[in-house]
Amino acid sequence: MNTAHGPYLISSTGIYHGKRIKYHNRYVDQFLGIYYAEIPKSLKKPIKKRFNYTIQNATKFSPYCMQSIMMAENLSYGSFVMQQSFNDNCLSLNIYRADLRHGEERKAIMLFSHGGSNQLGGGSLFDGSILASEGDIIVITMNFRLNYHGFLSSGDSRVRGNYGLWDQLLAVEWIYENAHLFGGDPHRIVLAGHSAGAGNVMLIPASPYCRGMVKRVISQSGTGLAPWSINRNPFKLLERFSQDFNCVRSDEQEMFNCVYQLLENSNGDIYRLHLSLNIADDNPYPVIDYDFINDTIENVLQSDVYKNVDFLTGVTLNEGLYFAEYHIKHLLNGLSNQSLSMGKAPLREKRSIIFPNSTAIIAPDITFTTNLENDKRLKEISEQSASTEQLASSLNVSILLERFVKVNYIERYIDANFQHGKCFMDKVKKKYELSANKDVTTRLKLYIDLVSDLMFNFHMVRCLNLRAMVPKINSTNYAYVYAHRPTFKVKSAFRDQKLLPDAVGHFAELDYVFGVPLARNYSRIHRNVNMSFYNYTSDEINFSRKIIRYWSNFIKTGNPNLNPSFPDKVDVEWKSYTNKNHDYLYFQLNNIHNEISYFDSMYDFWLKCFQIEDQGGCTKGKIRKHLALFLFICSSIFILTISYLIWKYFQMKKKRTIIRS
Structure with missing residues (x-):
């Protein structure tokens, strides 16, 4: 409902007064900070938000969910930068809707799950206005519980975990129930996610509680099969959490009570402490809890649950770029093999990987209101972090890589990720190391390929192949490789020193999907979000429009080539991924084209390795x-x-x- 005073939204939780902005010759309605659920208590499932009878202001974002203050200060995610406050009352969503025209059909809805290792971030990082307007869809972003609040688990019924997933499921349910009230189509709800969010959006339709509410899934730079998407040993992490916060008790129930109390009374300082003391190299992630998730993702992908869910997934050309850079810099400073685990960089260092624009990890002027008994430990870690950064900055990448080769990096990486890696070590070295006489750039590229393949690429292909093998499937599969280097400035020694100036790392595609290159025409963009007006070329602006068209077509129809509202064909037909034809759309500036069997040889190689491991x-x-x-x-x-x-x-x-x- 639109009035002279702006748009209003009437929903099951209340009446909201939003705002209207203009993009080109079209209006976009924004409803920000709408609370969809409440948290009754820490480590408990969310409950539905009760109806509020007063008209609520929906022109400002709500606070983020609780997360590390140090890591979230000056938070950046590619070109998206934001500073935010944090609060326990955080389960909100933001709606971006292209204006409703008289007589048109209800719009398809994209609900976006942000990345950040399920430890950081929030929905308001991403402004969906341009994507909504250009794609003629509704874009919704959301907050959900993170870190220990969202994913701590004992591995059994005592602390089930997956609270962050329950939050996201309740957001889906809110949208499903209210879509018709804001011009959306409840039967065209599409979950999209990036990185950890990509894993989340694959797990949600797998839940028996989802009940077919999700029509399609877009999984960017991650899948539910990735080694970092599911925590296989959650109790070990809970024990470590208890040790670091003095909750170890002879009676396990007393330990759980201490943990409950700690999280219930946290005010942000716990996360400052958590980061500085480096609680775990492994982060809390979703678990198979036999409630939200009651089967392996492999089985679910081939079950009736996913038969009617359209699927689009892909990776960037060099997904492992920033992770490999982390390995090379920090392994040289004496870090254990644990830090090489796939996607499991220590949290106190991970900020520079997930959010490369961020500044120093540990600032000298930080004070803690929490009672610390570990000052010595904190000092040691601070000194180690500073020493590592000093080492990395004082040497050029060529010297770093030379040293890295001498510490048998291939062996250490495989040992960190495979129990029986020695069985295929020689084959891996032959494929990814070649000869020590190779130049620095070649060896660096090969190591990035190794990290990319094990963290992202293999598991994406496995996911596609499992779906393609399902008989009588009633849904579509599409895959892509994104190969255009980011325009925004990314802190990367590999790029800065011209070793890999055109490397395309994690989150490189996001600014083009959300239409950042088009922001120069978006004069009333929300200024809390730094969409960073970089010097995009006219080719890059057109490139972004093409990507938005593919994405929005898929969101509407399940086919990225098809849009009933616009009969004009896309420039290049995106061929579907089938059991017979392993097609990928290769996104390169001025050269979008199809690639056949792009990852087949890599997949066959690692499939044999994983079979040896499983045996x-x-x-x-x-x-x-x-x-x-x-x-x-x-x-x-x-x-x-x-x-x-x-x-x-x-x-x-x-x-x-x-x-x-």
Whole structure:
């Protein structure tokens, strides 16, 4: 409903007064900071927001959910930068709606789950106005609980975990129930996510509680099969959390009570402490809790649950760029192999990976209101962090990489991620190390490929292949590779020192999906979001429009080439990914084209490695092969013996018959 005083939205939780901005010759309505749920208590499922009978102001964002203050200060995510406050009352969403025209059909809805390792970030990082206007859709971003508030778990019913996923599911439910009230189509709800958010949006439709509310999924730079998307040993992390905050008790229930109390009374300082003391190299993530998620994602992808869910996924050309840079810089300073785990960089260092624009990790003037008994530990970590950064900045990348080669980086990376990596170590080194005589850039590129393949690429292809094998599937699959370097400034020694000036790392595509290059025509953009008016070229502006068209077409129809409202065809047909044809759309400036079987050789290589790992190693694998051969021989001998005895029996019977006659 629009009036002279701005747009209003009537929903199941209240009446909201939003604001209207103009983009080109079209208006976009914004409803910001709408609370969709309440948190009754820490480590509990969210509950629906009660109806508020007063008209509520929906022109400002709500605070973020609780997260590390140090990591979130001057938070940046590619070109998206924001400073925000934090609060326990944070479960809100932001609606961006292209203006409703008389008689037009209800609009498809994209709900976006932000990345940040499920530890950081918030919905208001991303302004959906341009994407909504250019794509003629409704874009919604959301907050959900993060870190220990959102994902701490004991691995059983005592602390089930997945609270951040329950939050997101309730956001989906709010949208499903209220879509018709703000011009949306409840039967075209599309979940989109980036990085950890990409894993989240694959897990939500897998839940039996979702009940078919999600029509499509867009999974950018991550999937629910990635090694970092599911925590396989949650109790170990809970124990470590308890140790670092003096909650260890002889009675486990007392330990849980201490943890509950700690999180219930946290005010942000706990996260300042948490970051500085480097609680865990492993972060709290979703778990298989047999409630929200009651089966493996592999099984769910091939079940009836996903048969009707359209799927679009992809990666950037060099996804592992910033993660590999972290490894090279910090392994040289004596970090353990644990820091090389796939996507599990220590939180106190991870800020420079996920948010490369960020400044120093540990500031000298920080004070803590929490009672600290670990000043010595804090000082040691601060000194170690400063030493690491000093080492990294004092040497050029060539020297760093030379040193990195000498510490057997391939062996250390594989050992950190595979229990039986020695079984295929030589093959991995042959593929990703080649010769020590290779130049620095080549070796660097190969290591980035290794990290990219293990953290992102292999699991994306596995996801596509599992879906493609499902018989009589009623949905579509599309895959992409994004290969245009980011225009925004990213703090990367590899790029700064011209070793890989055109590298395309994590989150490179996001500014083009959200239409940042078009922001020069968006005079009333919300200034809390730094959409950073970089010097985009006219080609890049057109490139962004093309990407938005593919994305919005898929959101509307499940086919990125098809848009009933605009009969004009896209420039390049995006071919679907099938069991027979492994097609990818390759996004390169002025050269969008299809690639066939782009990752097939990589996938086949790692599939064999993972099979060895799943079999329990090369020794057990050989034993199994020998045992299988032995059983085959024995069974063959047995069958031949039985056949011979039967033949002999009938021969003797035949002779007796002849003699009698």
